[in-house]
Amino acid sequence: MFAIKTYNVISNVGLAVFPKNKYSINGVAEPDALLIRSQNLHRNVLPVSLLAIGRAGAGVNNIPLQKASENGVVVFNAPGANANAVKELIVAVLILASRPVIPAIAWAKTLTDGEQADVTLQAEAGKNHYRGAELAGKTLGVIGLGAVGSKVADTARQLGMNVIGYDPYISVEHAWQVTSDIKRASTLSEVLSQSDFVTIHIPYNEQNKNLIGANELLMMKKDAILLNYSRNGIVEEAPVLAALNVGHLKQYWTDFASSELLQHEKVVVTPHLGGTTQEAEDNCAQMVAQTLRLYLESGEIEHSVNYPAVRMPFNSPYRLTFLHQNVPNMLGRITTVLAELNINIANMINASKGDFAYTLIDVDAPMTAALYEEFEQKCLAIDEIIRVRGLARPTQKEED
Ligand SMILES: NC(=O)c1ccc[n+]([C@@H]2O[C@H](COP(=O)([O-])OP(=O)(O)OC[C@H]3O[C@@H](n4cnc5c(N)ncnc54)[C@H](O)[C@@H]3O)[C@@H](O)[C@H]2O)c1
Ligand SMILES: O=C(O)[C@H](O)COP(=O)(O)O
Numbered sequence: 001m002f003a004i005k006t007y008n009v010i011s012n013v014g015l016a017v018f019p020k021n022k023y024s025i026n027g028v029a030e031p032d033a034l035l036i037r038s039q040n041l042h043r044n045v046l047p048v049s050l051l052a053i054g055r056a057g058a059g060v061n062n063i064p065l066q067k068a069s070e071n072g073v074v075v076f077n078a079p080g081a082n083a084n085a086v087k088e089l090i091v092a093v094l095i096l097a098s099r100p101v102i103p104a105i106a107w108a109k110t111l112t113d114g115e116q117a118d119v120t121l122q123a124e125a126g127k128n129h130y131r132g133a134e135l136a137g138k139t140l141g142v143i144g145l146g147a148v149g150s151k152v153a154d155t156a157r158q159l160g161m162n163v164i165g166y167d168p169y170i171s172v173e174h175a176w177q178v179t180s181d182i183k184r185a186s187t188l189s190e191v192l193s194q195s196d197f198v199t200i201h202i203p204y205n206e207q208n209k210n211l212i213g214a215n216e217l218l219m220m221k222k223d224a225i226l227l228n229y230s231r232n233g234i235v236e237e238a239p240v241l242a243a244l245n246v247g248h249l250k251q252y253w254t255d256f257a258s259s260e261l262l263q264h265e266k267v268v269v270t271p272h273l274g275g276t277t278q279e280a281e282d283n284c285a286q287m288v289a290q291t292l293r294l295y296l297e298s299g300e301i302e303h304s305v306n307y308p309a310v311r312m313p314f315n316s317p318y319r320l321t322f323l324h325q326n327v328p329n330m331l332g333r334i335t336t337v338l339a340e341l342n343i344n345i346a347n348m349i350n351a352s353k354g355d356f357a358y359t360l361i362d363v364d365a366p367m368t369a370a371l372y373e374e375f376e377q378k379c380l381a382i383d384e385i386i387r388v389r390g391l392a393r394p395t396q397k398e399e400d
Contacts, residue, residue, distance in 0.1 A: 085275050087148060252268075
C-alpha cells in the first residue's frame, strides 16, 4: 500500500486515479506522497517516509525544492493543465479593463422607474458615462511565452490585438505553439515600452523576484494597464501604487491580494482564480496523480521540476532506483556494489538535471528482503547517493 496525504481541495477526478486496494488517502501520519495545490510547505518538516510531492497546478514556489531534492523527494507539477483556464480569465480581464462593464451593471441595478423616465429611458440616457475602448488594434505585451503566455498571445491575436512576446528562455515545445505573427521582443524594455497592456506569465523564483519595479514601470506607456496573474513577488507593490497615484499607470489587475492593493481604486484584485475552473482542477489533479502513481509504482519520472525525466519499460522482475548527486563515477560505484553481491544487470538508464541525477537499474531476478537490505546499506554508505528503492514489477492483475 502507498499512502497519500492531500492539502487543499483536490478534484475527485484526480483522487480516483489511486486504486483503493493499493492506496490510502489521508490515512497515515507518514505518507509516501503529498498531493497539494498552493499549500505553503516551506516551514514543513518533510517526513523521512516522503518519496514525492505532486503539485496539482503550475507554480512550485510554495515547495522547498532544494530541501526536497537533497532529501530525495521528487517534486511533480502539472505543466499546462490549467493554462486554458488562466487564458480565459486574462481575456475577461482585458475586456473588463477596457470597458466599464462591472460599474455599469452596478449602476443599472440602482435604477427605478420614475415619473419622468422609466428604467429603459434612464439606461439609454446614462450609457454614455460607461463608454469603453476596444481591444482590436491595441498592443498586448506578454512576458513569458510558456503554457499560459503562448495561449494568451494566440487568443489576443484572434481578438485583433497586436502582440509582442518576451521570453528569453522559451522551450522548443512552446516556441512551436506561439503564433508566428506575434512580434518577438529581445529585451524587457522593448515589450514594456510598446504595449498598451502588459500581462506576466512567468514562474516566481529568485531571478524573477521584483522583475517589475519602479524602473520597469517608468518604461511603460503612461496609460498602460498591467496584469499580474503569475505571482505577487514578481511585481513590486509599492512602486505600482506610486505609479497609479501619479498617473503613470492606468490600472493594475492581479490575482494576488494584499490589504494595500485592495484599498486602491485603480487596482482590481481577483482571489487567485486563474486555475479555479472545474476543468482545470480536474486536469491538474488527474495529471499529477498519474505521474505520482507512475513514480511510486514503476520508479519512472515524468513532469518533475527537480529530477530528470526517466522512462524505461519495466520488463525485468525487479527494479532498483537511485536518486543521487550529479557527480562523476556514480554508475561505476553502483555497479561495483551490484557486482560484489553477484547481481546481474538486465537494463539501465541514467539522466541528470542540474545538481541531481537519477538512475534506474533493472536486474534479472527478484531480490530477497535480506539481499535488498544489504544492497541498500552498501549504497547509502556512498555519500552522494540520496535514496535507493527496490521495486518488484507489478503483476498484470495489479496493473489492472
Ligand atoms: N493565477 C493562477 O491561478 C495561475 C495559474 C497557472 C499558472 N500561474 C503562474 O503562472 C506561471 C506560468 O505558468 P505556465 O503554466 O505558463 O508556466 P510555464 O513554465 O509553461 O511558462 C513559463 C514561461 O516563463 C518563461 N520565463 C521565465 N522567466 C522569464 C523571464 N524573466 N522573462 C520572460 N520569460 C520568462 C519561461 O521560459 C517559460 O516559457 C506559473 O509559474 C504560476 O506561478 C498562475
Ligand atoms: O500555479 C498555479 O497553478 C496556480 O497559481 C493555481 O494555484 P491553485 O491550484 O492554488 O489554484
